Amino acid sequence: MDNISVPAYYSKFACIGPRCEDTCCSGWTISIDSATYDKYTKNTHQKLAPLFRLAVSKNLFPSSDSTYGQMKMKANGSCHFQEEDKLCAIQKNLGAKALSTTCKVYPRYLNQFGSQRENALGISCPEAARLVLLNPEPMQFGMVALDPGVDDQTFRSYRFPLQNDGDPSQIAVLNDFRAVIIATLQLRTMSVGARMMVLGCLLEDANRIVTADTFVNASELSSTLASFAGMLSNPAALEAQFVQIQPNVARKLETITEMISSSLMVGASARFNECLLAAAEGLDADPVNEAGTPGVLARYLQSYTAFYAPFFKDRQHIFENYLVNQVIARLFPFTRGTYLDLYRELVFNLSITQVLLVGMAAKYEGLDETRVIQLFQSFSRKSDHNRSHLDTLVKALGSGAQDSFVDVMWLLKDVHP
Known part of the structure; x- marks a missing residue:
């Protein structure tokens, strides 16, 4: 293994030292x-x-x-x-x-998928967050030589399989699985919400296969992957399906506010707390008790339409890059939990950032890239390095073993598809 697979942004990273807004x-x-x-x-x-x-x-x-x-x-x-x-x-x-x-x-992830070394950056570092999130072009990947100062570590952030390199033929199928996931998230002829809907459908079907008592080999996923890859050729039909999902913004605000007050506010950094307070002030909401009131809901919808949607109209790549980076940096969906629970985490995290950004937009009567980076970076520092975060999210959603990906679709809808 002389080369390491990395996103194109990886080699551009350099610590900015004393100029960093949030020192590690x-x-x-x-x-x-x-x-x-x-x-x-x-x-x-x-x-x-x-x-x-x-x-x-x-x-x-x-x-x-x-x-x-x-x-x-x-x-x-x-x-x-x-x-x-x-x-x-x-x-x-x-x-x-x-x-x-x-x-x-830090802030690198040093991973291994099968026999292949893979590195990425985590966005809990402000400079890394800028590199990862702000590039308007779809994330690309390449190979780099080992950096002796970093890559000579035996440490792995994530490894799949845990104990060995696995069967190469099965690893190849699972790599195809990851390729379909990334292709789905980067399909810009669909909204981000519709892409997440398709991803949920894919993961539910894959989960059904790999958890069956008769499951033997990853090759059993191949026909499903081919089917979903074919589905991506008709994005208009997929978007139309997503449009049919009914939003429940009041429930979304109540659920996320409860998650913030019960978990995310606890031990929040000054930088993240600034975002939380700005969002609460912008929506004129008590961070604990008032998210479901009609006044808060009206302010949320007003800010979404007046400030949030115009800012992100040509910046959907920020959410896309966030999702793709989570997939590659954490070997999604093969580590830490079940396919569906990891999907729920991804949906919930995306929704938390969106709700907070709408609130911040209301407070500041608009958004800029500096504040967007502050939110994503400080939220990542709170969530991505917290081992209990996934369990907390799953509990907040009331998820059960029989639940479908459809049960979290309401988190992805606001006033527009």
């Missing part, structure tokens, strides 16, 4: 792998050794080698090694090689 050196737990933990606890550097003794601790319940230890943060949430210029004292004094796996890798 503050606001969350920083894990330390076992090898780095040993180096830090044995370090004798005059300046750093006292800080290592103060800040480095062993994790009592590590989930993997990469979480063997952790950095204790200051009372204000920042890392003890972040200096006044917002740069890292470890990297300054010992070089990048001395950083833990977490600090070396």
Whole structure:
């Protein structure tokens, strides 16, 4: 494996250091792998050794080698090694090689699908979010050589299969599955909502096949994939089906507001909290209790029509890029949960961002790319690095084993298809 598959944006990324609006050196737990933990606890550097003794601790319940230890943060949430210029004292004094796996890798995802290494960027980093989301062209992919400073890690963000490279013939079919998913999400002759509808239908059919008692081989998916690939040749008919789905904006606002108040507001960063408060103020809604009132609903629909829809009329690529990047960065739908639960998560996350953007548009009487990036990036930092986020969403939706993808379609509808 001499080459790594990456999106075209990947090689353009460079950390902007002290100019970053939301430093990765503050606001969350920083894990330390076992090898780095040993180096830090044995370090004798005059300046750093006292800080290592103060800040480095062993994790009592590590989930993997990469979480063997952790950095204790200051009372204000920042890392003890972040200096006044917002740069890292470890990297300054010992070089990048001395950083833990977490600090070396972020905001990259280092994945493996079968025998193929795949890298991507997570949008919880502001600079990465700009690269991923703002490109108006459909996301493209290519191959790059290994970067010794990053890709020599044994660590994998996500891996499928978990224990080995799998059967190449079955991996090839599942790669075709991913290709159909990405082709669906990038089909710009349909609205984003209609694309998500088709994706849900595909995943439900695939889920039915792979969970059957008689399922033996991934090749059983091939006819379904071919059928769906053929469906994409008639986008007008698919869009017409999506138009028939009835919106329930009041329910959407109530459900998402409850999710925000019960989970997303808890421990929200200052940057994300600014978005939450702006959305609530824009809709004149108490973040906890008033989302379903007629006044809030009227303000939501007014902002959607007056501000949100005009801004995104020629910027649907932002949502498309968000969805495609979630698929590639997290090996969707093969890790973390069932096909349908992961689909529900994707729908719910998309709807949360849309509702908050409508509220923010009401507050500011419009949107710009800076505020859009702030919302996506700060929401990603809260959700994508939270292991309980998926379970919380599924519980909020009241999903059950017999549910269909159709049961979350109302989250994708507002006043227009």
